[in-house]
Amino acid sequence: MIAYSPALAVSFMQTVKDQFTALELPDRDREIVILTVSTLAECEYEWIQHVELSESVGISPSARQSIRSKDFEADTLTARDRLIITFVREIVDKPRVHDDVFAEVRQVFSRREIVELIRVAGFYWSLARFLTVLDVDIDETDGLESITAASRLDIQ
Template structure:
């Protein structure tokens, strides 16, 4: 049972969602229904999050692997389920998902784990990332981990339920 019921779709504040939607209609979502409970916060956060999700300099598959590792580490079922769907569209494979769940020692898993654990990257991890990513991509990676960590915290705290028709993307499979 959710702690804060999402605002019903027909009562959404379109202005609060404008940074994400650009004024176009979007389908119902428990996450957006939660955010529009606080329109000023929704507008501010969605401006930032829209950059990370739609305008990030990270390759889309990389972005999704990072978000999925955050969701897994934070045990955020809602974030995991949504980004398994998005990730699959961006080329994330079942093998990738299994590696995220298992904590395989990939560079991206290591980066997310370090950022989530100590809020910094080790010199070795930073150097490896800097060989593959430019400075904008490095910044987008760090801010993606932070933003999706905050979202996971909110989704978990307010017990946001999966949207109708969405399965949990294998959330209950495997463990770190």
């Protein structure tokens, strides 16, 4: 569907590539963001596409289920996971993050990681709306092949 706008398709693919090759943010943190956004946005497509990937970066099925069921304070999640989830919820739900939440985030994450958390959340929120509004059919997952392919793209 994105290919209907070639300029946006190129930008989209570059962003995907960057998220898997150029972030300082650890892969596990990125996947916690994506799972949280897909849950909040009620985007089954995103969720399904990131189950295997999240498992490959150490997110257990029980932690995933806690996110899926919006049990964001569950013991299956680490303190860092819970902080990321709280931050992402604020990003998605409000125009500004509560000062207490932002102060805690600043104690744990570098400035670059904070920017990357916001950008990943925003990208996947936008993608979720693209997928849900256009009611895009869910593709069968291909394991980690698409991520591997995206990381090798030579985008001009």
